[in-house]
Amino acid sequence: MQDISLDYIVKEVIDRVKKEIFIEVEASGRHIHLCEKDINILFGQGYNLTKSKELSQPGQYACNERVTLIGPKGTIKNVVVLGPSRPHTQVELSLTDALSLGAKIPVRESGNIDNTPGITISTEKSSITLDKGVIVAKRHIHITPEDAAKFKVRDKEEVKVEVLGTRPLIFEDTVIRVSKNFRTYMHIDYDEANACGYKKGTLCRIIK
Structure with missing residues (x-):
């Protein structure tokens, strides 16, 4: 018991030092944030996203819902939707993803989507084409x-x-x-x- 207690104390001390x-x-892998309007188009009127797991930031979560992204030269399937809904739809990709889609995507802070490229987003029910909103997150x-x-x-x-x-x-x-x-x-x-x-x-x- 003494050894176990000592190991526990050492671990706690190390963890506290690390935090200091x-x-x-x-x-963070590729994902999409959707506005309410686009949720209704892609999944059905009045649709509520279903939570899969909590993320590290309070109130943020991964959803069970997935979408397909269609670019000028390629497609990426099974892109996770993050909740809750946001005022504007935003797609966050890597530069490697951008090459796969054949799109030139700027590095931006989240929410800064002015003068960014659009993309087509599809589900089994419907599709939409954005005129902006695709970024590589800084x-x-x-x-x-x-x-x-x-x-x-x-x-x-x-x-x-x-x-x-x-x-x-x-x-x-x-x-x-x-x-x-x-x-x-x-x-x-x-x-x-x-x-x-x-x-x-x-x-x-x-x-x-």
């Missing part, structure tokens, strides 16, 4: 105000971040996003995850 120095990284860190103070960063600041995967890399131009409604995590896409040798539990540190 490091931030956990999450890899890597970013969701961070609480308390953690922002601890790490000495501010909202919209861009920082360098060392990601300690199996192939450690320093990512520049990482956007800090501060909100009391966030949990502190860094988000990268699958291209970036593959580059740094990401696996679940990978940590990073902000370089100031």
Whole structure:
């Protein structure tokens, strides 16, 4: 029992030290956020998205629903819908996905969809064609105000971040996003995850 208690104490101390120095990284795959109007077109009038699992950010969740994306030169099937609904439909892809679709997609912060390309979105029931809304999400860190103070960063600041995967890399131009409604995590896409040798539990540190 003594050994078990000591192991537990050591683990707790290590975990606390990690939280003081490091931030956990999450890899985000291709997905889509839908507005209510587009949900009704794609799945039926009055349709409610069905929750599959909670995500790390409070109130955000993956849905059971899937869509197909149709670009100028290719198609990507089985793209997960994230909930809840948003004011504007937004598709988030990697640069590799953009090549598969034959589309030129800019790197943008989430929500900044002006002057972005559109795409056709289809389900078994219907399809829509957007005139804008497709982006490669700029890597970013969701961070609480308390953690922002601890790490000495501010909202919209861009920082360098060392990601300690199996192939450690320093990512520049990482956007800090501060909100009391966030949990502190860094988000990268699958291209970036593959580059740094990401696996679940990978940590990073902000370089100031």
